[in-house]
Amino acid sequence: MDLSLDSELESLVTATGDWCRDNLPLEASRNRPPGIWGELEAMGWTGMTAEAMGLDHASEALVFAELGRYLAPVALLSTAVAARWAGTAGKVALAVPAAAGRVGSGQGGPVRVFDTDGAGHALGLVGGAAALAAIPADLAAEPGLDLSAPLAKLDPAPAFTPVGDGRAVLHLQLVAAAFAVGCADAARDMAADYAKVREQFERPIGWFQALKHICSDMAVRSAVARSQLCYAACALDAGEGDAAFHIASAKHLADQAAIDNSRANIQVHGGIGMTDEAYPHLCLKRAHLLAFVAPADQAIILGEAA
């Protein structure tokens, strides 16, 4: 039993973070350069768990948490899952069905597809399984709530075909949880950095317990979600019978951490946090999008479903 990072994994995570800082700054997430997808694919992140690469989900989850910290393009999630379980090559857009995350609603309605530029397929959690559909090449994507992820609505929805292996949906939920953990971390760090430099009453606002404790709670939420993410990834790697429970719990806690930390970050920033030109809203909007990507099923967390 070892849930710490060995030096090899630590180097991989650090290198990912360094690359993102230089090439994928969060501040530019709503306007990525046209060639960015090619660079991301060249880095190999969408093929980490392919047989040829042979990396485990634990390493992948930590790398995706780094990518998520910089609000990396969401098609990385769908592309990685499609490559692993359907053997697709090239970019796969992320699909979110109309019923995602809604209690008691059936299937049907339009499907939203994100990050479609250059993608021939879309993958998402549709009808309880990770499923693929072909999408038209000339889709006109428009900006939506998450400014980093332009979306197109397909109505009627295209025909989705479930990918064969049941682990695909766990994989999608896991990497989406990793993105949410990264998003929660980004909001936490942004708030703490701001609380150290912004002064009121002749001292940094982080000196005041009222503000300090908001930041501490952000750190707790991040640590809780990251811990469960690590455990869940290992459970998937080890083929544990309760992997679905651990991954659903990780997704649930990561979504909560991402949304709550993003909201708290805006509060810590005060008036500037309300503005379009500042960055806190980018995390908040990303967090709300991720919450609809393979949302955690309460029945699985409660142990009522297999």
Add this chain to the structure above:
Amino acid sequence: MDIRYSAEEQRFREECRAWLHDNVPAEKRPLNADAALDFDKAWQRRLFDAGWAGINWPKEYGGRGLSIVQQVIWLEEYAKAHAPWIGANFVGINHGGPTLIINASEEQKAYHLPRILKGEAIWCQGFSEPGAGSDLAGIKTKARIEGDELVINGSKIWTSFAHVADWQELVLRTEEGSARHRGLSWVICDMHAPGIEIRPIRKISGQVEFAQVFYDDVRIPLENVVGGLGNGWKVAMSTLSFERGTGFIADQVKQSQEIEELIARARASGAIKDDRIAAQLAQLRAEVAALRAMTYRNISEVIRTNQPGAEASVIRLFGSELGQRLERMAMLLAGPDVLDFRYGDDTFVGDYLRGFAGTIAGGSAQIQRDIIGERVLGLPKSR
């Protein structure tokens, strides 16, 4: 990263399970204080004789010299087997002993550690004072040095097991005129020494589990100082970081049993059909899993780097608040039956009432948030 256990660790788990299956006493730990003390001592002696006391303590002082992971495995199996709470041995096993292992002289270790492991010596803690709670550095209990003795005057409070303890880990001011963290010493105080008076304090649960201790010219040999005169703050902190890190494994296993029981109860009564209840139970089950994951991560980190990180405070804060949310849920599911509670009842209502200690003792939730803000996030110090 890998959550699987080695073959050796799995064998060890089987051994723990088998012994516990055959040896956990059928009778409950008695409620009467004198009977409970006898019970605790006898049970600790049985653990020691079978080789289950001090699994990761050094061999030369009666421990097994095994790994932290094996200690964790033992505590998990211990809780799963519903083995009795270690009661009066808690402070010696979880605070006093570990502090001595890190800081004490050979003579001190050779004398005290085997007695703690055998259940022969009961310890209590003497840190908090009426005027020094969250602000622990405000300690006023002091000792003057006369020849080879310390002469102690002052008072400590919230001391669990004071009335049955043989020894106390006592932090006091040994340097006249010193302030804050300086001039403090960590001393092994003989609780049977003349001049000690103990006044029991009743909790809101009705139990008399802690006390205020008064010292009136209490004489303790100078050789009972641990870690050197004036180093008390450093010695005390080595205990607290342990307490915040790996000291709560058994509580966590109990929490994972509790949430399963709560879900089963909500299913049996139909309460789980209420969406708000179901959502809260799911939240708690996910959080209990995450707390365990976080503790494993912390333990793995301790093994790799040999020191508990500041994240131990995150575990402490999250775990204590989660414990209270579980107790609150038990109250909610029980309905008006909770109103029948009487002092002396050993039920979850008593746990709910005593549970307030979780976010007060050993550094309040607010102090933990200060520590996380300052040491994990690097925010400016408020104090």
